[in-house]
Amino acid sequence: MAGQSHQAAVVEFDHVTKRYDAPTGKESGKPTPGAVNDLSLTVPAGKICILVGPSGCGKTTSLKMVNRLIEPTQGRILIDGVDAGTRELTELRRSIGYVIQQIGLFPHQTIGDNVATVPRLLGWPKARLRERSEELLAIVGLDPAKYRDRYPSQLSGGERQRVGVARALAADPPIMLMDEPFGAVDPIVRDRLQNEFLRLQETIAKTILFVTHDIDEAIKMGDLVAVFQTGGILAQFGSPLDILAAPASEFVARFVGQDRGLKRLSLLRVSDVPLQPAVTARPGDSAADARRRALDDPQRYLLVIDANNRPLGWVAHGDIPAEGTITETMPNPVSPTVNKRTTLKDALSMMLDADVQTGIVVDRAGAVQGLLTVAAIATKMREGEHAPAFDDLGALGEAESEAGPGEIDPNLDAGAADQAAIEQGTV
Amino acid sequence: MPPGTKIFDPSWVFSHLPSIWERIVQHLQLTAVPLALGIVISLVLAIIAIRRPVTYGPVTAITGLLYTIPSLAAFALLRPIFGLSLLTAIIPLTTYTLLILFRNFTAGFNAVPAEILEAAEGMGYTRRQRLLRVELPLAVPLIIAGIRLASVTTIGLATVAAVLGDAFGGLGQLITEGIQGFFPTKYLLGAALSVLLAFAADVLFVRLERVITPWSRARAGAR
Numbered sequence: 001m002a003g004q005s006h007q008a009a010v011v012e013f014d015h016v017t018k019r020y021d022a023p024t025g026k027e028s029g030k031p032t033p034g035a036v037n038d039l040s041l042t043v044p045a046g047k048i049c050i051l052v053g054p055s056g057c058g059k060t061t062s063l064k065m066v067n068r069l070i071e072p073t074q075g076r077i078l079i080d081g082v083d084a085g086t087r088e089l090t091e092l093r094r095s096i097g098y099v100i101q102q103i104g105l106f107p108h109q110t111i112g113d114n115v116a117t118v119p120r121l122l123g124w125p126k127a128r129l130r131e132r133s134e135e136l137l138a139i140v141g142l143d144p145a146k147y148r149d150r151y152p153s154q155l156s157g158g159e160r161q162r163v164g165v166a167r168a169l170a171a172d173p174p175i176m177l178m179d180e181p182f183g184a185v186d187p188i189v190r191d192r193l194q195n196e197f198l199r200l201q202e203t204i205a206k207t208i209l210f211v212t213h214d215i216d217e218a219i220k221m222g223d224l225v226a227v228f229q230t231g232g233i234l235a236q237f238g239s240p241l242d243i244l245a246a247p248a249s250e251f252v253a254r255f256v257g258q259d260r261g262l263k264r265l266s267l268l269r270v271s272d273v274p275l276q277p278a279v280t281a282r283p284g285d286s287a288a289d290a291r292r293r294a295l296d297d298p299q300r301y302l303l304v305i306d307a308n309n310r311p312l313g314w315v316a317h318g319d320i321p322a323e324g325t326i327t328e329t330m331p332n333p334v335s336p337t338v339n340k341r342t343t344l345k346d347a348l349s350m351m352l353d354a355d356v357q358t359g360i361v362v363d364r365a366g367a368v369q370g371l372l373t374v375a376a377i378a379t380k381m382r383e384g385e386h387a388p389a390f391d392d393l394g395a396l397g398e399a400e401s402e403a404g405p406g407e408i409d410p411n412l413d414a415g416a417a418d419q420a421a422i423e424q425g426t427v
Numbered sequence: 428m429p430p431g432t433k434i435f436d437p438s439w440v441f442s443h444l445p446s447i448w449e450r451i452v453q454h455l456q457l458t459a460v461p462l463a464l465g466i467v468i469s470l471v472l473a474i475i476a477i478r479r480p481v482t483y484g485p486v487t488a489i490t491g492l493l494y495t496i497p498s499l500a501a502f503a504l505l506r507p508i509f510g511l512s513l514l515t516a517i518i519p520l521t522t523y524t525l526l527i528l529f530r531n532f533t534a535g536f537n538a539v540p541a542e543i544l545e546a547a548e549g550m551g552y553t554r555r556q557r558l559l560r561v562e563l564p565l566a567v568p569l570i571i572a573g574i575r576l577a578s579v580t581t582i583g584l585a586t587v588a589a590v591l592g593d594a595f596g597g598l599g600q601l602i603t604e605g606i607q608g609f610f611p612t613k614y615l616l617g618a619a620l621s622v623l624l625a626f627a628a629d630v631l632f633v634r635l636e637r638v639i640t641p642w643s644r645a646r647a648g649a650r
Contacts, residue, residue: 067549069545069548069549089551090551090552090553091551092551093548093549093550093551094550094551098546098549098550100542100545100546100549101542102540102542103542103546104540104542104543104545104546104547105543105546106543106546106547106561106565107543107565107642108561108564108565108640108642109642117550118550118551121550121551121552121556150645151641151642151645153642153645154645167550177549
């Protein structure tokens with residue numbers, strides 16, 4: 001059953017083109033909305049690939065060519081190496097989960113029957129249909145006893161969207177196609193549905209093609225992101241971090257937004273940055289020894305901790321007495337504490353709020369693991385960064401310095417900038 | 428009206444219950460058969476029209492034209508062919524239902540939201556499965572609305588079939604006899620029963636719709 005299954009398929013677009021006849025009277029040669037131009041990309045099994053781009057860029061067309069609601073003009077789509085065009089149409093579609101923005105639940109069927117749609121088409125016995133739909137309602141967080149016999153009109157938008165996902169999963173398909181699945185619900189519900197879906201994907205591990213026009217959703221949800229531009233051209237295909245760090249063209253840079261540095265920070269976590277050791281002492285320890293050690297440390301601060309290694313606060317080395325012992329009253333209040341799962345964006349924000357250069361990283365028990373410095377975040381941001389060589393460089397550079405107070409130089413690597421310029425020329 | 432005749436004579440009614448009942452049965456037959464035929468023909472035409480939208484215009488034009496033929500003229504035209512038979516009554520009564528039914532049925536199919544059709548297609552319904560399990564059930568409210576209208580119209584119109592004779596004349600026969608025999612009880616009764624029948628049919632179809640579309644009741648009593 002889907003809850004335990006890890007069945008997924010590789011989806012490969014092989015030089016896929018879709019042309020629409022230009023509306024009469026319009027200039028030929030101009031791309032028609034929804035057209036796709038020589039698309040080649042491979043989505044590995046079990047990954048979420050987001051197709052993102054402005055409206056009319058061909059992202060939905062590309063999605064619908066997988067379950068052949070639209071047939072390609074040229075090229076093939078291979079599912080685990082088999083050309084989808086050669087498969088029997090209804091059999092193909094029943095093996096692919098399909099979720100659309102308007103959900104399209106059948107208003108005349110109960111929630112239970114809606115969820116069991118594809119298994120019913122596949123001729124499963126009645127008892128198993130019921131069992132399966134109850135199982136799936138539970139998976140998407142809806143109490144089967146409460147929802148099974150209701151009709152779609154009795155559900156809220158968020159609940160309906162969950163039912164839509166359950167319905168798409170019903171026959172345990174190796175592939176899911178999701179066309180702006182969370183586009184019609186309010187931002188708070190959307191955020192919750194996105195998080196729930198990511199958690200669900202951890203267990204079901206389907207191959208998912210997911211269309212959105214929202215770059216933030218793309219970055220949040222995608223293992224891979226395919227950025228489309230008008231004319232059905234694939235502008236860039238890569239991980240969200242790659243795309244944010246090194247947009248392949250001016251179009252991509254503009255599309256991901258001037259705050260792409262901040263967006264990267266929201267994808268990176270404290271665990272991605274090397275932590276610095278802290279100079280620590282407990283109340284009762286020798287002040288002279290602590291003073292010497294603090295002086296040797298570039299930070300020149302002493303972190304006072306309790307018996308369980310929990311931070312009590314900072315003491316500047318000049319404030320440490322030359323003799324006697326460390327006391328509990330010495331330290332100033334602690335700077336923000338973060339854990340390894342905290343995003344760099346949140347960590348940085350906390351440090352800016354507290355007006356400090358250093359955050360204390362603690363484990364679940366609150367024990368000190370090390371220090372996170374603004375400088376370390378800045379160094380991390382420099383990794384993998386290709387300085388963009390586009391016209392709006394200035395604006396992007398400004399965004400960058402906002403993101404990393406540790407002075408990220410947008411032109412830090414002239415070689416990388418040249419490289420990007422060359423790549424841009426060939427796009 | 429001869430002097431001394433009562434406007435309405437209940438004692439006549441009570442003494443003629445079996446023959447009145449027979450007229451009611453005849454009338455139901457005169458209504459139900461054309462209605463059933465009309466539903467089948469219109470459903471087929473409507474399904475063709477949603478698959479091939481070009482046919483919608485011509486079908487509307489033809490059924491509209493048929494609707495304009497006066498019923499008496501239609502009986503007169505068909506009498507040389509089918510004689511004073513039930514068929515002569517049923518053919519025009521059937522054609523009169525087509526315009527209303529066809530237009531309501533196509534409206535019902537067209538009212539099914541596009542995203543529901545797309546979801547059905549994307550999940551692997553065959554065309555036939557989609558028609559029978561999705562489009563038809565969702566078109567039911569407008570289909571029933573058409574049937575209600577057609578049944579009420581046909582019940583009224585069927586009284587004219589009395590011109591075709593006593594054998595299957597229905598309530599129209601009562602009315603005609605009442606007028607010709609200056610006997611108000613008969614035509615008043617005929618008219619009243621026709622109205623009651625139309626009313627009953629309407630109630631019946633409203634009930635039927637409620638029974639076969641439980642989801643629309645769920646909406647009314649939301650959450």
